[in-house]
Amino acid sequence: MYNPTLRLLTLLEILESREKIGGTELAKKLEVSLRSVQRYVAQLQDLGIPVQSTPGVGGAYQLKPGFRLPPLMFSNDEAQAMTIGLQSLEPLGLAAFAPARALALAKLERVLPRSVAEQVKVVQDAIQLEPSPWLVPTNSEQFVVLAKAVQTRVAIAFAYTAFDGSNSVREVEPYNILHQDGRWYVIGYCRLRNATRSFRLDRMQDVQLLEGHFVRPKDFDARAFLRQSLPFAPAPWKIEVWLNLPLEEAKWRVLPHKMLLEAEDHGTLLRCGSADLEWIAAMLLSLNCEFRIRQPTELIKAFEALATRATKVVTEHQRVL
Numbered sequence: 001m002y003n004p005t006l007r008l009l010t011l012l013e014i015l016e017s018r019e020k021i022g023g024t025e026l027a028k029k030l031e032v033s034l035r036s037v038q039r040y041v042a043q044l045q046d047l048g049i050p051v052q053s054t055p056g057v058g059g060a061y062q063l064k065p066g067f068r069l070p071p072l073m074f075s076n077d078e079a080q081a082m083t084i085g086l087q088s089l090e091p092l093g094l095a096a097f098a099p100a101r102a103l104a105l106a107k108l109e110r111v112l113p114r115s116v117a118e119q120v121k122v123v124q125d126a127i128q129l130e131p132s133p134w135l136v137p138t139n140s141e142q143f144v145v146l147a148k149a150v151q152t153r154v155a156i157a158f159a160y161t162a163f164d165g166s167n168s169v170r171e172v173e174p175y176n177i178l179h180q181d182g183r184w185y186v187i188g189y190c191r192l193r194n195a196t197r198s199f200r201l202d203r204m205q206d207v208q209l210l211e212g213h214f215v216r217p218k219d220f221d222a223r224a225f226l227r228q229s230l231p232f233a234p235a236p237w238k239i240e241v242w243l244n245l246p247l248e249e250a251k252w253r254v255l256p257h258k259m260l261l262e263a264e265d266h267g268t269l270l271r272c273g274s275a276d277l278e279w280i281a282a283m284l285l286s287l288n289c290e291f292r293i294r295q296p297t298e299l300i301k302a303f304e305a306l307a308t309r310a311t312k313v314v315t316e317h318q319r320v321l
Contacts, residue, residue, distance in 0.1 A: 096140035235273030
């Protein structure tokens with residue numbers, strides 16, 4: 001029923017799942033003789049796996065207490081999921097994990113049955129994950145420290161550089177780490193500001209774990225907080241424009257994590273912060289709908305600048321013709 005290699009792996013899985021099992025029962029499960037069970041046990045011991053035996057009729061076997069091996073057998077779906085996950089590290093700004101990624105893929109390939117390995121290779125060749133043009137790389141060591149802080153509910157201290165170049169030292173109780181639009185963020189309670197804040201990982205330096213533990217707010221939705229706060233990240237201009245578009249269509253046409261959209265007066269109210277009014281003006285024109293500017297009035301000048309450049313392009317094109 002089994003080939004010898006599969007029997008050996010099955011024996012290992014049985015020993016990992018049972019505190020102790022008799023030789024006779026093992027022989028039945030593996031469909032072999034007691035002598036073959038003894039031979040397979042000896043092979044595992046030769047590989048450095050601490051299988052212990054006890055005397056008796058047929059004997060009994062167990063792994064040394066506390067000894068565990070990572071799973072050696074993966075289904076097709078499991079192997080493909082792990083492969084795609086490892087391939088996703090670079091597009092997520094975690095290219096610093098590249099050496100570990102390559103080693104993990106190599107180990108995975110070695111333990112997979114040939115048929116599964118071939119299908120995984122097909123998936124690897126078919127899927128090309130390209131990093132976002134807005135991708136910001138993240139330090140792997142710092143990422144691991146932050147993940148540990150989130151998991152163990154330990155506060156952190158770090159130096160932070162804001163968007164305007166100002167520097168500060170923060171102590172934060174980190175609730176979650178999130179990836180959004182090519183950047184990693186830590187969401188947590190800032191002791192300096194006495195409020196929940198988001199911080200970009202690429203702007204954090206010298207992250208240190210502090211003493212003591214904190215209590216994470218029950219049912220806190222970090223993704224919802226980031227979605228609400230990102231559009232109003234510190235910026236020179238506060239934008240408020242009414243769009244003659246249904247809310248659902250507006251969500252489809254604009255970047256919802258960059259702008260806050262709310263239904264209003266049979267249309268949609270768009271609000272956000274921005275340092276580039278001409279980019280906002282170009283984006284509004286691309287929506288191909290009527291809109292009304294509520295603030296800032298300087299946005300009108302951005303439209304005028306775009307109109308001037310557009311007129312220049314048309315004029316030069318007509319001159320060439």
